[in-house]
Amino acid sequence: MKNHLAKKLGVSALSGLMLVNTILPAYAAKDDDDGPYTIPKVQTYSTKSTAEYSEAQLSDGVVEYGEIDFLVRNYNNTIVSNRYTYSNMRDAYEEAEGTGASSSPSGGYASSDREMDKALDDLNKGISSYRNNIKELNNKLDSITNESDKIAINNQIAGLQNSMATLEVQKGYIQSIQEVNTTMSDMMSSMANGSGMSASGLRNYYLQFAEAEATMVKAAQGMYPTYYQLVYNLEQLQANLEMAETAYQGTLVRQELGMCTENDVADALYNVTNLKSSISNLENQMASLKQEFCKLIGRNFNEDITFGALPEVDYEYIASIDLYQDIETALANNYSVNSKKNTMSDYGPGTNSATRTSDRYALDAERENVRSEVNKAYLDIQTKKTELDMAKEKCANAERQMKNSEEQYNLGMISKLEYEQKKVSFVAEETACKTAESALLDAVNTYKWILMGL
DSSP states (O other): OHHHHHTOOOOEEEESSSSSEEOOOOOOOOSSSSOOOOOOOOHHHOHHHHHHHHHHHEEEEEEEEGGGGHHHHOOOOOHHHHHHHHHHHHHHHHHHHHTOOOOOOOOOOOOOOOHHHHHHHHHHHHHHHHHHHHHHHHHTTTHHHHHHHHHHHHHHHHHHHHHHHHHHHHHHHHHHHHHHHHHHHEEEEEEHHHHOOHHHHHHHHHHHHHHHHHHHHHHHHHHHHHHHHHHHHHHHHHHHHHHHHHHHHHHHHHHHHHHSSHHHHHHHHHHHHHHHHHHHHHHHHHHHHHHHHHTTTTTTOOOOEEEEEOOOOOHHHHOOOOOOHHHHHHHHHHHHHHHHHHHHHTTTTOOOHHHHHHHHHHHHHHHHHHHHHHHHHHHHHHHHHHHHHHHHHHHHHHHHHHHHHHHHHHTSSOHHHHHHHHHHHHHHHHHHHHHHHHHHHHHHHHHHHHHHHO
16 A cells, blocks of 8 residues: 555656646545545535536536636546545544554655756756856847847847746746645655554544645646746747748848858858747647646546636736735634644643643744745735736837837838847737736735635
8 A cells, every 4th residue: 555655646757848747635525524534526516617617618628727626626536546545544543443443544655856856956057057148148249230140149048038937937836846745745654654543633634635635736727827838938939930030031132142151141040940949849848738737637648638718817806805814814724723723632631731832832833934925925916916017018118119110111111120020029028928917817826825725
């Protein structure tokens, strides 16, 4: 059983995209806190999905954001399997209660973050390298007067910026999965310690299962904006490629007129080839992310799915946030706080004062941590909202400039290359705007999950 669980709850890093495949157990419905644990049926969960989506919609090839919670909880094969694990734990406890024997849940978890740590280290090195290269190119750009050379360097910078943004997305996803791994490591190591299980111990296992599954749903939801950030990066690279191809054709014409060298042509062609390679790599990364997402929602890993539209930011929700009330909500729902309170409720006459004092201070510290996390998440929403507002203004300005350039191009006042430069600038600002909107959506979702106990 131990090896079986260790295999089911393992973590692996994918090559290329370096996404993490994490398998987690599930938990019973909250109204079943004290009753016998049962495997919930699909309709047991009353979520937004059940009200808005039919059974046919939940099983079709288009996965809407609102379906994710329902799909992960009900169709992820490992989650369903791990519900039986909890059921076995419950049976072992009840059997021990009936016989007076000491109960110990079977199972174990060989947790190691080495693969994820290495992936994060590689990502950080890659991000740092891209950042340094961009800085060097920007410094070089200041001393260049040739317009063709400027375009070539700007293409390189844009390509590097998109590649760096992709690595940042991957880094954020892996860090979110590490939170899951930490929870699972703590839970499974305590399950395998061979000690007898009390009623409060079983309730704490329940809380840990609940926290792990909730974290898994949150991670799956996080993959949705992650995918769209890759889409935005792809759009940017495609716009850069269009401009690079135009610049290459212009370089060929200049070569025929004796206005540039073969090296200039080779450099222009390299820019085109390099961008095509970046686009191909990004498309492969998007395919890998889809495969991981399919496994999370219980589909075949290579199923051809389509992501629905990214939800719009709920500005009404942001405006209605009551920080102090939300802090109280988070404190009431927080898994760690409730776990510590549950342990303290199991005190007996033999519990010494040092243990009581230590646990009380630990509980107070956990509560302060929750208050801090809610406040930090709230401030992050405000920061992301300001960044989005600024990005929208820049995007609107870039759009005006592009439309003006389009009119000038149609009148023959500027070249196609000059027009495409303005177009690329607009696409860059539009990508920044979409990315900022995605970041705000993710910040709001993170805030909501904190209020729900994570």
